[in-house]
Structure formats: C-alpha cells, structure tokens
Amino acid sequence: MKPRAISESAVRRLSHYLRFLDEFEAAGATTVSSDDLAQKGGMTSAQVRKDLSRFGSFGKRGLGYPVDELRERLRQILGLDRRWRVCLAGAGRLGAALYQYEGFRRQGFDFVAVFDRDPVKVGRRWGDLEVEDVARLGEVVAAKGIEMGVIVTPRESAQEVADLLIEAGVEAILNFAPKKLTVPHGVTLRDVNLAIEIEGLSFALTHAGEIVTAG
C-alpha cells in the first residue's frame, strides 16, 4: 500500500477547507465551487481541486461540491469522525491554557492525563484529572489507551519526555518546547515553536522591502 505521498502543507489545507465549509454551511450554501473555497484561503482553484481529487471525486461538473457531503468526507479523511485520547506532558501555564482550550475537545481531542516531574504539581486537580508523576507515564498511557502526546515542558526535558511517550507506544507528538526533537520513523511529530514564529516577524520587519515568499 503506497498511495503516493501527501505533503504536510496539503494536509494543512484540508483542515482549512473544512473550516471554510463550516462557514459556507453557516451561510446556508448547499454547494461550493473550488473557486469559492480558493477565495476564502487566498489560493488557486486548481490547488483546491488537486487536493480534493487525491481522495476521490466528490464534485459535480458544472455545479461544484455538495457542502454537507464534502464536509463529512473531509472529517473522515482528517480522522475527525472519532475521538482521540491525548495526554499533556508538562503542567505549566501553556499546558493549562491548552487543557482548557475548548477547540480541542470540540474537534474530538480529549485530554485524559497530565504529567509533570515537579512533586509540587503532582497530585493537583486539573478539572476531573489529577496531575500524574511523569515516572508513571508509561503505565498511564497504556492503561488509558493514550494515542497522542502534547509536550509543553521546558526545552531541557523535551527529548526525554518524547522518548518516554514513544516507548509507551505513542505515535503522534505535538511539541511546544523550543527544541528540535528526534523521533524514530513511524512517529509523527509536529512542532509549534513560538520563538521561531515571532523571530520570523522580526526578520520580516528588519528586511522590509525584500520579499519573503511562502515556501
């Protein structure tokens, strides 16, 4: 089975299309054209069609795509037609903000465990959870069937925690620590590096006039 590779940016666009469809649905549309979707995202209609056609022929020539159907199909494709069990590694402020962010739950992501190494934090109540000692990570991940990990530790502990997660069988990690992590083949890693994003802004302001492209 090797149905051709999909780029990370293409997957990101699928998520965008899903949000655009929500907007069209809210506006009462029953069909949308690739061009309608493209305009919401500042992209070309050809790109939208290429992205969608990779997963099947959902459109009707001359008409466009049925909003409802395409929306459901995209949710399936993105794996949003089920719920996922997620753990937080790091019980700091950023972790708390993510934990309480409604958007995750709404899209099907449930935080079912929080870990920290700090004995002061271990045992504290977080909603209906209790912060667990990171030493119990493997045990808890197995017991609760946790499938994704979100790393919100300081830079220094990030790789260590990633290794624990992977050893426990977690195959998808969202890393907020400002550290490039090494993961084995088969584990999916996404980085959200706040420092790097804001440095991109200072670069752009510093080099105003020179063009910065998308790539």
Added chain:
Amino acid sequence: MKPRAISESAVRRLSHYLRFLDEFEAAGATTVSSDDLAQKGGMTSAQVRKDLSRFGSFGKRGLGYPVDELRERLRQILGLDRRWRVCLAGAGRLGAALYQYEGFRRQGFDFVAVFDRDPVKVGRRWGDLEVEDVARLGEVVAAKGIEMGVIVTPRESAQEVADLLIEAGVEAILNFAPKKLTVPHGVTLRDVNLAIEIEGLSFALTHAGEIVTAG
C-alpha cells in the same frame, strides 16, 4: 532593492541554526562545520551552506564557521540585536501564558500592552501592565510605539482586531485565532493554528502506512 526572495522555511531554518549555535557554544566549540549544524537539524550540509551564503561568506574553507561570529551575524539577520515592542490582543488564558513565557523577553520581545473588549477584564493588572479596552488600541499602539501584535482572541473577533492593528500601523502580526486572516501587502502575518496542527496528527495516525512528506 530586490536581493532575491527568501522563503519562510529558510527563515525558520536560520532561527534553528541560531539555537544550534547556542548549543555548540555551551559545549565549548569555537568553530562548527555546515555538517555539524546539519546533523543537529536533520538536514543536509549543502542546505546549511546555501542558507548562510545568502547573507555573506562567514565560513573559512577547510575549517568551518566561527561559532561566536556566526551567532552574532544570525542575530543581526533575524533582527534580534534590538528589542521589539509587542502588544497582546486578547486577555484570555492563552494570552496570559504567552505573556508570562520568558522566552519572548529573552529574545528581545517585550509585551508593552494588553487589550481586551470584555469590560470585566479591562483595568485588571497584568504584571506591571493594565488591560486596556480594545477601543483604545490605536491610541496606545501609537503612544507606545508598538511594532508587533499577537492576536489571541476568539475566532470571531480576529479579523476585526487585525484590521485595528493594521490601521494603527502595526506591520507584523502573530495570529493564534483559528481563522485565516486577510492582511494588505506589506504586513507580515504568521499563523499558529493549534487545531490544524493536532488535526495533522490525527490525519497521520488515520493514514498510517501512507507517507506524509515535509513540503
């Protein structure tokens, strides 16, 4: 002036190199080769050399790059040899977490104002700041010489706040709201969309076996 466009991903790599150099410096190295840097980041040495050579010839053939000098040069290139005045739009939990994140201050980014529309939040003390009414955004941005905005509002208010920031003269925006914003040419926008990142993970787990490339 048009010294060839620079891709966003290339700028991101410059930030990475800077962090790698910090690590090499901490380890006592005085020079590094493009291959040393490449290995830290899982990239090729040719890529490192191409990225760096765009800004000048910092290396010595047969030896590599002087750590100190390259580090300083990269800080200049990224605009980190000065401080930036940043405002937060949105006094919620995520905003609070970012506000208290030491990393920003350490790299030269100072939060000098926080805005919210909620009268309950306006007037509250945040460290040595006071939450301001978003109605005063233009005034405060001008008075404090604010250069960057970080949007941490709900989805619905994001575009509106972005427009206010831009009208006030802000030319760089970091957007955490899960909404694709429209900004005029000349304004730099970076998105951090947590929902989209985690959806990337569920996509990968759902399609395990099929390859997801970098692009």
Added chain:
DNA sequence: TATTGTGAAAGGGTTCACAGCG
C-alpha cells in the same frame, strides 16, 4: 586536507489549460 561557496541537476509542489461531463 577539510570544508566552503556555488553553478548545475534533480526533485516536488503549484499552476495551467483543456478534455470530460453533469
């Protein structure tokens, strides 16, 4: 000799353009 800096080649993602079809 080891490593940079860089043209040339390769690779991969995006856009074009049009045949196909409702």
Added chain:
DNA sequence: CGCTGTGAACCCTTTCACAATA
C-alpha cells in the same frame, strides 16, 4: 454552459558535485 479532474508545464527549493581556498 460551467465546473471538475488531471496530464503537462512551470517554478521554486533542495541536493549534487566540484572548483576554490584557508
């Protein structure tokens, strides 16, 4: 007729490979 689906063309980024050189 309008819009999708898609092969081909295009373009940008990455990698290769080697001349240049400390």
